[in-house]
Amino acid sequence: MMTQYGSTAGGDTGTGSAGERTRRENLDRMFNPRSIAVVGASRDPAKAGSQALATLAGFPGTLVAVHPRETEIRGVPCYPGLADLPEPVDLAILAIPARACVQAAAEAAARGVGGVFIVSGGFGETGPEGARLEQDLVDICRHTGLRLLGPNTSGFVNPAAGCIASFVPGVDTLAPGRIAVLAQSGGVNLSLGYLLNGLGEGVSIAAGLGNAADTDTRDMLELLAEDDNTDAIALHLEGVNDGRALYETLCRVTPRKPVVAVVAGRADIGDFAVSHTGNLMGSRDRTVAALVQGGAVVVDTLDDLAQAAAVLARRRLPPKPRSAxxxxxxxxxxxxxxxxxxxxxxxxxxxxxxxxxxxxxxxxxxxxxxxxxxxxxxxxxxxxxxxxxxxxxxxxxxxxxxxxxxxxxxxxxxxxxxxxxxxxxxxxxxxxxxxxxxxxxxxxxxxxxxxxxxxxxxxxxxxxxxxxxxxxxxxxxxxGDAPETPDAPGGAALTGPIDESAAKALMRSYGIAVPRSMLCESRAAAQRAFADLDKPVVVKIAAADVAHKTELGGVVLDVRDAAQLDAALDRIARIPTAAPNRVLIEEMAPAGVDLILGGVRDPSWGPCVVIGLGGVLAEAVADSAVAIAPVGRADVAHMLDSLRGKRMLDGFRGLPRCDRAAIADAAAAIGRIMRDHPGISEVEINPLRVNEVGALALDALVVLGDDAGVQ
Amino acid sequence: MMTQYGSTAGGDTGTGSAGERTRRENLDRMFNPRSIAVVGASRDPAKAGSQALATLAGFPGTLVAVHPRETEIRGVPCYPGLADLPEPVDLAILAIPARACVQAAAEAAARGVGGVFIVSGGFGETGPEGARLEQDLVDICRHTGLRLLGPNTSGFVNPAAGCIASFVPGVDTLAPGRIAVLAQSGGVNLSLGYLLNGLGEGVSIAAGLGNAADTDTRDMLELLAEDDNTDAIALHLEGVNDGRALYETLCRVTPRKPVVAVVAGRADIGDFAVSHTGNLMGSRDRTVAALVQGGAVVVDTLDDLAQAAAVLARRRLPPKPRSAxxxxxxxxxxxxxxxxxxxxxxxxxxxxxxxxxxxxxxxxxxxxxxxxxxxxxxxxxxxxxxxxxxxxxxxxxxxxxxxxxxxxxxxxxxxxxxxxxxxxxxxxxxxxxxxxxxxxxxxxxxxxxxxxxxxxxxxxxxxxxxxxxxxxxxxxxxxGDAPETPDAPGGAALTGPIDESAAKALMRSYGIAVPRSMLCESRAAAQRAFADLDKPVVVKIAAADVAHKTELGGVVLDVRDAAQLDAALDRIARIPTAAPNRVLIEEMAPAGVDLILGGVRDPSWGPCVVIGLGGVLAEAVADSAVAIAPVGRADVAHMLDSLRGKRMLDGFRGLPRCDRAAIADAAAAIGRIMRDHPGISEVEINPLRVNEVGALALDALVVLGDDAGVQ
CATH class of the missing domain: 3.40.50.261 (Succinyl-CoA synthetase domains)
Structure with missing residues (x-):
């Protein structure tokens, strides 16, 4: 039986690119095929083209083959080329070497094939030459609407459709069921299929994406969200290139279908770099955080993934912070x-x-x-x-x-x-x-x-x-309820370097509280500021060319009288800098619990917010939480709850009970700063001093990236 | 077939108690029976006495029943009482109410039965009356050598012997195999049996110990260590009464047979009490630590327990700190x-x-x-x-x-x-x-x-x-290589309260380094001490009636000259105490990393050593490790490696690279102090200041228990 689509050429745009509707329809054709062609069919049982025909022996739809000379193999009619097929098939399996695939894909597109599945390796994963071949395939897909699964994958199965598009023997034993498997790796795809079978479960569609040159995780999630045979999606990820878009897809898909995920890379936990908030969390932590924010459930093992998907395919609870x-x-x-x-x-x-x-x-x-x-x-x-x-x-x-x-x-x-x-x-x-x-x-x-x-x-x-x-x-x-500061200034361009005073001004403009302070260009100005501010104060060097203020003795705490002020100014004046008398005089903050609050820009996930407890030990135990921005109060509460040392926030050992709402508002503001200023690569408030009645940024750092000021 | 033992009365002691050899032989008879009697046999399928006969239908040995009137049930010959049995059976299953069990056990012992298994509840778990019944059973066992499994358990299976001593239908499907299951709970015993079956494995002996009135975990471990059918032991523990003895048993058993364990009570992790090192680790942590020290492998779930036992039953690696x-x-x-x-x-x-x-x-x-x-x-x-x-x-x-x-x-x-x-x-x-x-x-x-x-x-x-x-x-x-201080003073009696100076003297006598200090009874003595010691010094109140020195202002740091000394002494003199001028003058320690090192006495496991990083945050994240004493250098290295913040010890962020050998020696000394002084309920060094060249006890606390001074 043939589908309704006679051509894959994009009919809904006039730009030379295939339209989204065509691409989407062809994706559906590829994964729910009613007609399949095997290109590179063979009588040699050792050849993939023979194995493909063998695994498709039970396919209930139209099965044809492409072979330069044969007219029939294993009872399947053969044609010399894709162009010669009597009808445009939904799926063409390319059991041919990498170098022949581009030509075959072009022919498939021309003949109105829905999609091609390429098992071969030898593409992007092997180097520049393979990458060129892969790019050619992508170009054909983009221009014609042809879809591609792979290359470099063991394929997919759709048991209910009788479609076993894989060369691994035994895959035909996977039972039809209501759980979709979506794996970056073909081997993990098969593993999950077998694990589900071991639980007495079956799969709706189980696909290994391989290089994902065209069909990627997002495409599949959108497809599966609409798939009437799928009640839950088991997702395996190794790395994510366009994380932000995946997050947005998940936000749409997970309210409709539960998604459970495993993310490779746990061993990187603990592999924390030592110099920046930006490195407090390895990128796997960001991936996990983003998946959770997108509504997915993340587990640690494939065993748990299969089991969790089997449960959630049958029952979900209504949205609730904690279920009883x-x-x-x-x-x-x-x-x-x-x-x-x-x-x-x-x-x-x-x-x-x-x-x-x-x-x-x-x-x-x-x-x-x-x-x-x-x-x-x-x-x-x-x-x-x-x-x-x-x-x-x-x-x-x-x-x-x-x-x-x-x-x-x-x-x-x-x-x-x-x-x-x-x-x-x-x-x-x-x-x-x-x-x-x-x-x-x-x-x-x-x-x-x-x-x-x-x-x-x-x-x-x-x-x-x-x-x-x-x-x-x-x-x-x-x-949706994330608090927005009404007077957020938007993306006014920033130029660097940004000193502490400017960084704090930026924080303040986003509603983050900072200590009262005055920037002084001379000793006399410092003395006037001292008279005006509540004592005690902190005196800090404010020279833009001094990076490690504290280490150089450029921060003097607890200055209470004029003599102490003079001593502090004398001490700071001895630090070699172009502006020895430029100091920030700042009211001392009340005691409290110190946190580190930061923002980083992840190449895949975009702006992220990081919260951790302050101090060297907190860093040594890597006790921090990350989320992709924007974050709302509930997100921040979730982050704080994930800290091992969260008791520190609740009046532990005589410490003040921390104002969590103030922490949440500051974190949300950091997210907005990152969003509004793409030129900022990193911000850090260290410490954020928190007590019962608020959170105060005692020090602030803003780092502009190479693309500083560029929107 | 009958065994060689005509009587269970202890022939190898003359004390009125059964000998250990008899008890051991009877344990072996009970779990590898060649003859079984069911007491309380019944024709009513709802009764345990009927189910017992049903599950034993395939038993290849001699099967008899006890019933007051019947002469035969289900083809099994019946006798009116245990005394009437033609031969002493290896195992008698008591399918009768709790109150009838004591009499039956006495009769069993008199008739030379190896052991009785009591399924009924209604004993120690229900209150004083049940506890009395249970004690009567224990007394019979102790005096006669009769063994008892239970009461309050679902029993055991020994599939190779064809012995299904359980009333749960389906248990007869458990296959014979080479893994022993030893569970505190009958339900967990069955669960593990079925999980092993699901892995294609079988059991040698699978026993649920129930109340373990007589036959306990140690007895079973000793039995299984000798059992030719057992290659690995899967152990489930809920609580341990005589932990120290269990540890010693494990030390003997695990080199011969691998033991894998699950310990209930993970939820207590994080449930840390707030006032003492002694409560840094919940008792489950001590149990896990002791099992590991005894050579067992501890896992978190029954799934993992079954799988781990299945692997270790087939292969072990030679002893090694880390295998490649x-x-x-x-x-x-x-x-x-x-x-x-x-x-x-x-x-x-x-x-x-x-x-x-x-x-x-x-x-x-x-x-x-x-x-x-x-x-x-x-x-x-x-x-x-x-x-x-x-x-x-x-x-x-x-x-x-x-x-x-x-x-x-x-x-x-x-x-x-x-x-x-x-x-x-x-x-x-x-x-x-x-x-x-x-x-x-x-x-x-x-x-x-x-x-x-x-x-x-x-x-x-x-x-x-x-x-x-x-x-x-x-x-x-x-x-065995734990370093021993040759001049360890042994258990000299201590009397309390023990002040800081005395506590440090005790530490020093066990080889733990403490700062140079002098205890001064007057201002003049303090001034002489100050002249003699390296500056700066710390001045601490040394009144035995002042508990919270620091909070009261009784500790003045960084005293460098005579004026500062006077000010410090003035300040301390204002603290209300019976001995206002009694101070400890102590040399200031060099900078380093602060740890907490403590010793506690666990009611089950005996003396334990606890190590954690110092500071409030370390306490909040509960980053500490425990081991039962004595500990050697390798044990302490293992403990330090288990700290989440262990990077703090290795030159993190400019901190000194800590002398781990010095930490290990101090920890070993704490273990010896606890061993030598049973009157001490708790010791704590907080902080133990560690740098590249040693570890120094800056403060020390010794708490005597109610049994202070009593050996």
Whole structure:
């Protein structure tokens, strides 16, 4: 069966480039093909062109092949070239060497093919020559609307469409299902497919993007967001080139379909460079932060990725900062481990309401533990009613149930399904037992869409990802509420170098509080300023040619009287500089907790905001959090909550309870500064002194990049 | 078949208590029974006594039942009481209420039964009355040598012996294998059994200890260490009563059999009390530290526990501080994730030797990545030789191989087995693929004992636990080398309260350096001391009735001349105390990095040593490490390496590079102080000032417990 698109040439623009609609339609054709051509078909079983035909043997649509001489291979009709195909196919698989692919792609485009999949390597990943070939392919795609998967990938499968566009034998065993796999690596794509199969799950579309010359992660996310067969997306990323655009795509996609991601590069954690806030967080941290801000759930392993996607494909919680759950367990020991994991992850296991407890109490023998978790002991006839009662508790968003398989006393579908159906709340089942029991339980629960996972650890994981998904969606929804300073000055050009005084003026103009100060060009001016300001003051050298003020003795603290002022000015005057008498006299800040607040510009993710606790130890333990700008109050609260030393903010050891709203406002302002001034490569407030009533930038640094002042 | 033991009465002591040999033999009889009696047998399928007979239907030995009236149930001959049994059975299963168990146990002991297993609850876990029943059971065991499993447990299985001593249906599906499961909770025992089955593994003995009134973790570890069917032990702990003894057992067992453990209570991490070093680490941290010191590998989840035990049952590395590994992967993407996880865990992936690289280079096409990891691209015919070459590299202790199943190009047994056989080094396989392929690969690899795991995450885990096992065994072997101060004074009785000066004297007597100081009872004495000491000095109030010296202004730093000394003495004299002129004059310490070093006495684990970085932030981020005393240099190095802020010790940000040997010696001394003085409940050096050439105790606190001075 052929599609409705006779030509891939862009009909909706007149610019010589294919239109977006055509590109989008062709992407859909490629991944849901009803006709496929194998270019480079072969009778030699060792050749990719033979393997492609073998894996496509069960394809229910039209299958043709391109071969210079043959008229038929394995029962598949052959044509000498793509131009000779009787109809334009949705997908052409190019099982030919790299150097032949450009010509083939051009022919495919001319014949109205939807997309081509190139398995070969030998392109951008190998050097300049390969990169040229790859660019030629990209040009053909851009101009004609032809889509390209790869090159350098093991391909994709769409089991429901009977399309096994991969040369790896065994991939045809991947079952159809409702989880999409989207991997940067073909090997990870296959791994995830098999891991999902191991969980009893199948895939809708599972694609390895390879070099992603044309079809990239964003294209796929947009496609999958609209795909009726996909309920959740499992995403694997190694590196991200156009992060900001990916973030924006995620913001659109994740409210519709849950996205779970693994990001390679954990080993870089701890690999912190030592000189700048900009290097406090490795780029993987920025990637993870941006994915979370885009509403995705990020996990550490492929095992967790597969399991999380399987759960979220069936159930999501409504957006909420923290979801409340209850655990009902038939066995105390596993229940303790689940509770442990949930609490370690910060999940709220609140006290159940009095009516709930009373109802459950009537269903359980004395001496069972009825709080949260609820330990029923070995499940009895009242188990379904206990689940139901817990689900009906107004304080509870989701119910987790664990029970080792005992079919004679616990029928999972009967125990869990009514509670979900009556309340609409997710009710999840964790179990273990003989294989036969598990298969039956999974079959029974599938009808109601109840997630079932194996073992205590995975039930805890299920709860944790439900909560994370709901929180990230809540954060995403809040972001529209990020406070904007009405009088934000916009992108007035800055010229460098920018000294502390100018940097603080910039901060102040964005609403960040700074100490009262006066910039003095002479000793007399300094003395007048001293008279005017509240004592004690700090005297700082303000020469633009002095970078390391403190190290050179250019900062004198706690100056209380005229004699001390004179001594300070004398000391500073001895520092070799072109402007020895230029000083900043500044009121001493009250005591508080010192943070570092910075802004950096990531080549992929754009402006980012970084917050950490101040001091050498905080740097040594790398205790900081990053987010891509703009950030709202909720984002900053989330960042602060992720700090290991967050207790420092809450009145620890006699320290003041910090004004978190003031921190959030300052962080949001840093985001706006970065947004408004593309010429700034980095800003840093170190320290940001915080106490009960505000946050004060005691020192400020603004670094202009090479593109300083260029919008 | 009956055993050789006609009576359980202790024949090898004359004290009225059963001898250890009898107890040990009876434990062996109970867990490897050749004859079983079910007490409380029943025809009612809802009763435990019926379920017990059902699960034992396949038992190959002698099966009898006790029932007051019946002569036969389900074909099993019944006797009215245990006394009436024709022969003393190895195991009696008491499927009767709690209150009837004591009488039954007494009868069992009299009839020469090896051990009884009590499933019922209603004992110690329910209150004083139950505790009395439980104590009666314990008394019977102690006096007669009868062993008891439980009460309050789901029992145990020994599939190879055909013994399913559990009432949970389905447990009979657990396959025989070479991994022992030892769980505090019956539910966790079953969970682990099923998880192992899911990995294609079986169990030797899988036991849930329940209340562990008689048979406890130590007994089981000793039994399993000798068990010819057990190659690794999977251990689950919730709480440990006699930790010190468990540690000593582990020290004996783990060099013979690998032990992997999960400890419940992670949620307590971060639940740090705020006032003492003693509370810096929750008790779970002490448990984990002690298990590691005993040579066990501790993991976080049951999934990891099952997988780690399955790997270590087949391969161990020789004791070594860090093992070096190489990864050979057929797919780059999964290889990157494995490398990531290994490096994050600190595994050494060294450069391969030149000869190795040359040999491998000849086997691979150009442009494959031949460093460490080695990315072969799709496996080719040279794959086995690559594995072989890597295994032969002298720098490599273990080889990890990952390849998605492609039976036509990669035969796992052929690729991996020769490399192991030629070198004796562990060669591990990680894979994924269609179920049939995996089953065949697992079967093929089983013959050579090659561990096979599913997916990238688990291959990384396998490498990580091999390394941890080898490191913990190395640490255990080093512990004999803990430096002992020859002139250690032993347990001279201490009387309290102990002031700073006395505390420092104690430290000094154990070889811990303290600043030069003089305790002065008058202003004149203080002035003489000042003249004698190097300047600057610190002047500290030394009144025993002043606890918070610094907060009260009782510590004056940086005193450089006579006027400053007078001012300091004046200031201290104003503090209300019975001894206003008693001061400690002490030389100021050079700059350095401040640590906290402490000793605490854990009720279960005994004396422990705690090390953390100094300062409020370090406390807020809970960056400290604990070990049970005694500790050697290697232990302390391990502790310091576990600090998140360990970079602070290595010349971070201009700080001195710390003398780790001096820290280790001080920590070892703290351990000896705790050992020698049982009256001390807590010691704390805060700060321990460390620089390039030593560690100096600037302040010291010794707290005597209620048992102060009592040996």
């Amino acid at each position: 759950m209850t655990l009902i367990t038939g066995q105390a020991g596993p229940g303790l481990l689940i509770t442990d994991a949930l609490k370690t992850a910060g999940i709220d296991l609140p006290e159940l309401g009095g009516a709930t407890l009373e109802r459950i109490g009537g269903l359980l023998p004395p001496m069972t533990y009825i709080r949260n978790p609820i330990d029923t002991g070995r499940p009895g006839p009242g188990f379904p009613d206990i689940v139901h009662a817990a689900a009906q508790d107004a304080a509870i968003d989701a119910v987790l149930v664990f029970g080792i398989s005992e079919p004679s006393v616990l029928d999972p579908a009967q125990a869990l399904t009514p509670a979900h159906e009556a309340t609409g709340k997710p009710v999840l089942f964790g179990t273990l037992g003989p294989d036969g029991d598990l298969e039956k339980a999974r079959r029974d629960l599938r009808a109601s869409g109840t997630p079932m996972v194996l073992g205590p650890d995975r039930l805890a994981l299920a709860g944790i990802v439900l909560d994370a998904d709901a929180r990230h969606q809540w954060l995403l929804a809040q972001r | 590994m190489t990864l050979i992967t057929g797919q780059a993407g999964p290889g990157l994730l494995i490398t990531d996880a290994l490096k994050t865990a600190g595994i050494d992936l060294p450069e391969l030797g030149g000869a190795t690289l040359e040999r491998i280079g000849g086997l691979l096409p150009p442009m494959t990545y031949i460093r460490n990891p080695i990315d072969t691209g799709r496996p080719g015919p040279g794959f086995p030789d690559i594995v072989h070459a890597a295994a032969q590299d002298a720098a490599i202790d273990a080889v990890l191989v990952f390849g998605i199943s492609e039976p036509s190009v990669l035969d796992p047994a052929q690729a991996l087995t020769p490399a192991h056989e030629a070198t004796g080094k562990p060669v591990l396989f990680g894979t994924l693929g269609p179920d049939g392929d995996l089953e065949k690969a697992r079967r093929d690899l089983r013959a050579s004992g090659t561990p096979m795991v599913l997916g990238p995450d688990r291959l990384a885990l396998a490498g990580i636990v091999l390394d941890a096992d080898a490191r913990h065994q190395w640490l255990l072997a080093q512990r």
